[in-house]
Amino acid sequence: MTATITAADVIQMAQEFGADLAGIASAETLNAFPPDPRWPQTPGRMSPDAKSVIVLVLRVPVASFRTKEPEPYQMINMLINRRLDKIAWRVSEALEKKGYFGLVMNNNSSDWELKSGTYGHLSLRHLAVEAGLGTLGLGVNFMCAEYGPRVNLSVIVTDAELEPGEPMTEQLCVGEGCSRCLYACPTDAVLHFHIDKRQCSIKAQTTGFYGAADLFQKFIEADEGGRAGVLSSQGLLHYWQGLTRVWGCFGTCPRCTAVCPVGNDYHEFLAEPQKEIPETSPERIAKGKSYKEARKAGDEVPGLSDWNVRWVGPDGYTGKAAKAERKKFKAGQENTGAS
Ligand code: B12
Numbered sequence: 001m002t003a004t005i006t007a008a009d010v011i012q013m014a015q016e017f018g019a020d021l022a023g024i025a026s027a028e029t030l031n032a033f034p035p036d037p038r039w040p041q042t043p044g045r046m047s048p049d050a051k052s053v054i055v056l057v058l059r060v061p062v063a064s065f066r067t068k069e070p071e072p073y074q075m076i077n078m079l080i081n082r083r084l085d086k087i088a089w090r091v092s093e094a095l096e097k098k099g100y101f102g103l104v105m106n107n108n109s110s111d112w113e114l115k116s117g118t119y120g121h122l123s124l125r126h127l128a129v130e131a132g133l134g135t136l137g138l139g140v141n142f143m144c145a146e147y148g149p150r151v152n153l154s155v156i157v158t159d160a161e162l163e164p165g166e167p168m169t170e171q172l173c174v175g176e177g178c179s180r181c182l183y184a185c186p187t188d189a190v191l192h193f194h195i196d197k198r199q200c201s202i203k204a205q206t207t208g209f210y211g212a213a214d215l216f217q218k219f220i221e222a223d224e225g226g227r228a229g230v231l232s233s234q235g236l237l238h239y240w241q242g243l244t245r246v247w248g249c250f251g252t253c254p255r256c257t258a259v260c261p262v263g264n265d266y267h268e269f270l271a272e273p274q275k276e277i278p279e280t281s282p283e284r285i286a287k288g289k290s291y292k293e294a295r296k297a298g299d300e301v302p303g304l305s306d307w308n309v310r311w312v313g314p315d316g317y318t319g320k321a322a323k324a325e326r327k328k329f330k331a332g333q334e335n336t337g338a339s
Helices: 007-016 028-030 071-097 124-130 180-184 196-203 208-221 226-231 232-244 266-271 282-296 320-336
Strands: 021-024 052-059 102-104 151-158
Touching: 007 021, 007 052, 007 071, 021 028, 021 124, 028 052, 028 124, 052 071, 052 124, 071 102, 071 151, 071 196, 071 208, 124 151, 208 226, 226 232, 266 320
Parallel strands: none
Antiparallel strands: 021 052, 052 151, 102 151
């Protein structure tokens, strides 16, 4: 026997279980608009009965962007993902009590069948956009008005038919005129509403799959002395820590998210400590300018193709959404007497 359940019930339940934000995307929409149609990340592949996808958002505490070392960011990333798993599990159990299924998806794995194992079973960022929670930015991070890109995501696929959120049409990302993520990226990976994933991985995934594969390759190719070297190398220590603590496997570079000025959390806690971007260089400033000019000139920007623009915000950046959010936030502060 299934009980009636609405989107509002599910969102409230997810927030009571600890999610900072939650939303609903329609499985049918995702089946029709997979982010990259060559490797379709569709709920239909999970279950033909999938009707909705519940998206959970947990913010990354601002403290992790106020240290000089990336270590605390990495640590909290692992904890956040585990907490997201638990919240998703509780939502799934609650759905089951009402007569629906809730498939908890792994929030940081990838599917061997999709683009040589580099895409997740579902693309959580695109789902968050479809749920109306935010838009994608210049470096394709998902960002929301509350916490900018400083959030992690998790999803539950369900057969419950829930009213989906309305995707935003205006992008939250300030875009080429800001380019702060581009200036701050230590490996120069931020492209024009696109990202060079290999470059990004150098810092964002210091161990991970490629780290392990590199280590094994070095070991296989080395002579006896070289193999002894691998056995006493930092690489092996990192590999061990990756296996035991997921250390370095994901989320090891906070820079693009730390400096993003979108989000009430940025204005409240990060504007001062993150104002200066030490990594900025004349080359990076020129790159940002060239992106701005390309857009102004109406050049083709593949990251903003007709297909992709759906998740970036088809109306572009006008500043209206950001201003409205700041106003709402300030009004909320005045009401609670906070200064
Ligand atoms: C693989 C992966 C990575 C890889 C590749 C990143 C990527 N963009 O796909 C690497 C290791 C580089 C990475 C890095 C990071 N990741 Co990651 N990652 C994933 C994972 C596991 C799968 C991503 C996926 O399936 N992408 C699917 C494809 C379709 O999306 P896409 O590549 O962005 O494609 C779009 C555009 O790039 C463009 N495009 C694609 N190909 C091409 C080709 C051309 C020529 C052009 C022009 C455009 C274009 O079109 C696509 C459609 O819009 C997800 C978890 C999940 N299941 O979603 C987490 C996830 C996306 N990562 C996350 C995080 C936190 C990060 C980091 C911030 C961690 C860090 N700082 O160390 C960085 C941010 C890097 C960045 N700006 O993208 C979060 C998202 C947080 C957020 N606010 O957006 C997720 C959702 C994990 C989670 N559970 O929270 N990640």
